[in-house]
Amino acid sequence: MQLRPDSGGAWYSKQGILHLLCRERRRTYCEHQIGVITMDNGSNCGTMMDDLERILKEKGIPFHRMGNRIRFDIYTAIRRDPAYAQALSENPVKAARTLIAKARQSALRREEFESIVSDCIKNKTFGEDAEPSGTQLLRDVDTRWSSTFLMLDRLLSLYPAVQLLMQKHDPDALLSDKTLQVLSDIREFLAIPHAVQELLSAEDTPTVSLALPAYANLIEILKGAQQKLPRISHGIQAAISALEEYMAYTRQTRVYALAMMLNPTIKFTWLSDNWKSHEVEAARDWVREAV
DSSP states (O other), rough: OBOOOTTSOOOOHHHHHHHHHHHHHHHHHHHTOOOEEEEEEOHHHHHHHHHHHHHHHTTTOOOOTTTEEEHHHHTTTTOOOOOHHHHHOOOOHHEEEEEEETTTTHHHHHHHHHHEEEEEEHTTTSSSSSSOSSSSOOOOOOTTTHHHHHHHHHHHHHHHHHHHHHHOOOGGGGGGGHHHHHHHHHHHHHHHHHHHHHHHHHSSSSHHHHHHHHHHHHHHHHHHHHHSSSHHHHHHHHHHHHHHHHHHHTTTTTTHHHHHHTTTTTTHHHHHHHHHHHHHHHHHHHHHHHH
């Protein structure tokens, strides 16, 4: 939600904003979430957000004065760097895929690239103590977790070698500095859910009981990432909204509550701290029925 003056030219009061937020929640059926409020850096805005956090929490509505706020300078960050905005609009991930496809287009080229990477390691081209995680570029696939993150991470870490290869074969396929900057920001963003995915996909330990606490922490970390990566904050917000919608659905799924109850390090502690009282009581009923 971006706050603008009302039809009379005056800015909304705290109560007016609260009314708008509640109206939007009813209109969109988002019972357990509020998105973000865009406003400038005035001290009065900070005071208002403090008050909104207090009022909404009294009503049982999750809200954080920093996590649910986009500052106006962040909102306009892309417009202050038109070259970045242009690179972002041209689908940099697609450009990365095209470059990788050309770099891997034949067995001979892949063999040549591996030799270039070995020389770069010997000559410390990647950095004094840098050691690439692999010697070949990766492709992403829709059916593999974190594959886009892994693809971009490998491409950016090996990019000096990619330059040496493609300057010989197809220099026009190389990426601009701004495109690399955008991809670096996207990689930093994707590294966050990747870390959570690695935690939850552990093979030796059942992790269903950790799912909700992990996703709740993920949402908070992503809200912090919006401040650090302002030029892609809209994309991060899309991820936050999807996670919050998923978290709302999990309140109706018994297996999460039951798994946490069986975990001696969690039991009902997390539910009591994060769910409404009637939802916690419903979870207790689920446990009684299961036993």
